[in-house]
Amino acid sequence: VSDSPDVRYECEQQALRLALQTDRRDRARTAAERLFGMTIPQSELLPLAELMLKIDMADQAEALLLRAASNSQRDVRAVRLLMDIQLNRDQLDAAGQTARILIDSIESRAVQTASTMVQYPTTNSGRTGMLVTPSTRSLTPNELEAYRNAAFEVLIKSGKLKELIDEVEAKLKASPSSVALIARLIAYHTAARNQTRIDELILM
Numbered sequence: 001v002s003d004s005p006d007v008r009y010e011c012e013q014q015a016l017r018l019a020l021q022t023d024r025r026d027r028a029r030t031a032a033e034r035l036f037g038m039t040i041p042q043s044e045l046l047p048l049a050e051l052m053l054k055i056d057m058a059d060q061a062e063a064l065l066l067r068a069a070s071n072s073q074r075d076v077r078a079v080r081l082l083m084d085i086q087l088n089r090d091q092l093d094a095a096g097q098t099a100r101i102l103i104d105s106i107e108s109r110a111v112q113t114a115s116t117m118v119q120y121p122t123t124n125s126g127r128t129g130m131l132v133t134p135s136t137r138s139l140t141p142n143e144l145e146a147y148r149n150a151a152f153e154v155l156i157k158s159g160k161l162k163e164l165i166d167e168v169e170a171k172l173k174a175s176p177s178s179v180a181l182i183a184r185l186i187a188y189h190t191a192a193r194n195q196t197r198i199d200e201l202i203l204m
Contacts, residue, residue, distance in 0.1 A: 009038050020051065028055050036060050042071055046078040058085065069101055076105045076139065080147050083154060096158025099151040103164070106148050107184065152191035161192055176204070 012034045019028035032052050040048060045068040052061035065082035068074055079102045086095035139147070155161035165188045172181045182201050189197045 005038065009035070012038070016051070020054075025055050029057065032057055032060070036064070040064070040067075042068065042073060046075050046081065049078070049081065053085075058089070061085065062089075069098065074101075074105055076102065076144075076147060079105055080150065083151065087154060087157075092158045095154050096160040099154040099158070100160065100164060102147060102151040103155075106144050106151075148187075149191075152188075156191065161188065164188060165192065 012031045016028055016031035016035065019025070019031060028051075032048070032055060035048060036052075045064045049061040049064040049068070052058070052064070062082065062085050065078050065085065068078035069082050079098060083095050083098040083102055086092075086098055152161065155164060165185065168181060168185050168188065172178060172185060175181060182204055186198055186201050189195075189201070
């Protein structure tokens with residue numbers, strides 16, 4: 001039993017927490033590297049990535065966030081952090097692609113967040129989570145708007161906003177009465193400061 005993956009996972013979680021609490025960065029890095037090689041629950045990808053950034057493990061953090069962003073139940077905060085990391089590392093094209101994922105995530109569903117580093121009850125896998133506890137609090141409208149504005153800024157910097165606008169304009173031609181598409185285009189053209197097109201869309 002002591003050699004089971006779940007037990008090893010919990011041991012490394014505990015080692016990581018203790019090393020961080022006692023400011024032993026080398027031990028924290030060792031534990032984080034071992035956790036990185038294990039199967040990590042979706043809910044723990046973001047908090048583990050955040051911890052990795054604090055101990056100079058940006059490559060591993062980015063890899064975890066890429067995994068989180070590719071999941072259908074992605075946490076919008078993970079996508080935002082990934083976008084910021086890519087932007088800070090001058091990965092402008094990748095950041096632009098992630099910005100599109102962020103926009104899509106905000107538009108497609110209500111987003112759930114994960115929060116603080118405390119213990120929570122045993123999961124279905126039999127593991128006792130040590131890094132995070134899931135929160136059912138949805139991001140506020142102001143938070144979502146801030147995330148979306150940040151994504152628009154990256155889309156503009158990467159030259160991908162026009163590409164997004166062109167795609168949705170093509171969809172609107174096929175469905176000219178779609179209120180949802182019109183609303184999206186108004187937002188996109190507002191970010192691009194295309195007032196003439198905004199006025200046209202408002203009259204549709």
